[in-house]
Amino acid sequence: MIICHCQSITDRDIRAAVDWMRAADEDTLITPGKVYRALGKKADCGGCLPLFLDTMHQCDTFVIPMQRRVERREKSKEVSDEGRRKGYRVP
Numbered sequence: 001m002i003i004c005h006c007q008s009i010t011d012r013d014i015r016a017a018v019d020w021m022r023a024a025d026e027d028t029l030i031t032p033g034k035v036y037r038a039l040g041k042k043a044d045c046g047g048c049l050p051l052f053l054d055t056m057h058q059c060d061t062f063v064i065p066m067q068r069r070v071e072r073r074e075k076s077k078e079v080s081d082e083g084r085r086k087g088y089r090v091p
């Protein structure tokens with residue numbers, strides 16, 4: 001089924017792009033812009049975006065697995081001090 005009439009993108013194209021991006025990087029956030037770029041196209045009128053997003057959400061590989069999210073959150077906590085000493089004070 002054609003999802004984007006301006007660029008002739010089908011639901012199969014979107015699913016293939018989402019699967020490909022997830023296989024290439026398990027942690028990546030997949031956005032409509034990235035899907036367009038992966039397909040070598042660019043949004044024109046934007047009228048398809050609600051259906052485009054629904055199609056993306058229906059993909060099994062769209063969501064980052066919970067275990068990866070937890071690992072990412074813990075990594076961000078480790079580097080939250082920006083390398084400053086704890087006793088640092090501005091005079």
Ligand code: FES
Pocket residue numbers: 003004005006007042043044045046047048049
């Ligand atoms: S229908 Fe998709 S950009 Fe216009």
